[in-house]
Amino acid sequence: MSDTATSALKDRIDAIEGGYEFFLSYAAKGFRADPATGGELRDCLRRMDTAMDGLGEFLSALVSERDLEPLPPYDAFFEVVGQDARRAQLAIRLVMAQPGISSQVIDNLNASVHLRALLTDLFLVDEILRPRASDAIPAAALASEEPPPADTSSTP
Numbered sequence: 001m002s003d004t005a006t007s008a009l010k011d012r013i014d015a016i017e018g019g020y021e022f023f024l025s026y027a028a029k030g031f032r033a034d035p036a037t038g039g040e041l042r043d044c045l046r047r048m049d050t051a052m053d054g055l056g057e058f059l060s061a062l063v064s065e066r067d068l069e070p071l072p073p074y075d076a077f078f079e080v081v082g083q084d085a086r087r088a089q090l091a092i093r094l095v096m097a098q099p100g101i102s103s104q105v106i107d108n109l110n111a112s113v114h115l116r117a118l119l120t121d122l123f124l125v126d127e128i129l130r131p132r133a134s135d136a137i138p139a140a141a142l143a144s145e146e147p148p149p150a151d152t153s154s155t156p
Helices: 001-029 039-052 055-067 071-096 103-111 113-129 137-141
Strands: none
Touching: 001 039, 001 055, 001 103, 001 113, 039 071, 055 071, 055 113, 071 103, 071 113, 103 113
């Protein structure tokens, strides 16, 4: 996966997960639906909306770029991710359309099964697609690695 694609994946996941965490804090503050407040909240909602836009297709393109096989399981799951992202995106857009956004509205958005499904999808996707330091270690080397010796220095 190219550095640009890896960075774009990280940015999308960070926007969605970071938004969820920001919502937890916002919901706890007890804000009323005042149209004069919520600039940072609205910025967060816009970032999440942008990150969700075309997410399933974006992930499928990453898999194609990386030549991961077998392709059908990836495509099938990313279709679900795309549907979950679209549903969560519609909920976010409904909230953004409100003149004022209360803490209770954000608490309900955070509790939405659509947003939670997407977050759970992204936890799995992140572990599968984001390169890790261990990716550079050949599987054969990991398989033949000896377990550390037992500590026999102390006796019960």
